[in-house]
Amino acid sequence: MxxxxxxxxxxxxxxxxxxxxxxxxxxxxxxxxxxxxxxxxxxxxxxxxxxxxxxxxxxHIAGAMLPDRHAHSSFSNYKTTTQGQANALSQCANFAKRIAEKQNSNFIMVGSTGTGKTHLACATAKNLLKNGLKARYITSEEIAQRIMNAWDKDTKDQSEEAVIYEFAQYDLLIVDEYGLHDREKRTELVHKVLTKRYDCKKPTMLISNFTLKKLRDDLGDRLWSRFQHDGLTVVECNWADARVGGAHV
Incomplete structure (x- = not known):
């Protein structure tokens, strides 16, 4: 003007x-x-x-809580030496573009450790942050612990509902290390957050070392169906661990 x-x-x-x-x-x-x-x-x-x-x-980037190790991770410095890595990079970049354009969909990335899943997730978050959107990185264990902390009467400053609602407000929630939380007590808590985001029509990026079949079984038919409702991109990272031998991802 x-x-x-x-x-x-x-x-x-x-x-x-x-x-x-x-x-x-x-x-x-x-x-x-x-x-x-x-x-x-x-x-x-x-x-x-x-x-x-x-x-x-x-x-916003401070609120995203990205791991220090991935402070400089971006799409441009993700190494692609295989077709699978190139596809993962392309899919993540396209996903970030869709979210920036307000197209609600979900993203699942599975595979063994050291394949660059967290690098790509943080790069996706940064792309959205630069576009003025709010993204949040957290592990499934941390989600469950945050909710359980709300049960503690001595330190209670938020209710369980308030914590779940908070996680549902981000333009993108990245849930890393899904499946490493306590399997008996905490899975339901993580699922409550995923369900709430579905209800609020908010996209989620779910990352796990599980196989795709094991992840689907763990989510259950109802939540798996909800993940697909608005569109779902699945990337299977089945290449070698790049951390072995000093490489970085």
Missing amino acids: NAHFQFSRFSMSQEVCDMHKVQKLVAGGNLICPMCASEYVNADRSKHQSETNRAVFEK
């Missing part, structure tokens, strides 16, 4: 601005080109908006 000035109270001079070829105005004994003045104010306004956007981004 161009800045608007009230120049009617100024008188016109005979001097012409070299850049804009318009007559300068006399204001307080000074000669001012109205177009130069507008550009100056708009540039200052643009700078202020950039600083505001940066501050918002920094706040």
Whole structure:
């Protein structure tokens, strides 16, 4: 938006601005080109908006709780030496684009350790954060523990319902290490969060070392069906562990 000035109270001079070829105005004994003045104010306004956007981004990325190890993980530095890795990268990038365009869908990434699943998940989160959306990274164990903490009367500052509602508000929730939580006591708690996000029409990225079949069995027919309702992308990471031998993912 161009800045608007009230120049009617100024008188016109005979001097012409070299850049804009318009007559300068006399204001307080000074000669001012109205177009130069507008550009100056708009540039200052643009700078202020950039600083505001940066501050918002920094706040959102802090709230995303991305692991320190993946502070610099991005789509551009994910190494692809196999067709499977290239496909995983492409699928994650496309998923981020869909979420940024408000297309609700879910994403599942399964495979053994060291295949770059968390790297790609954090890169997806950063892509959304740069687009002004809110993303949150958390493990399934941490989700269950947060809910269980709400049961503690001595430290209770949120109810179970409030914790679940909080997790349902992010534009994207990344649930990593699904299946490493206590199988007997905590699976139901994690499922409550996944179900709530489905009810709120919010996309979820679920990451697990399980096989796809084991993950599907663990989610159960009802939750698996809900995951597919608005569209589901599944990526199976079946290549070698890149951490072995000092490689990084």
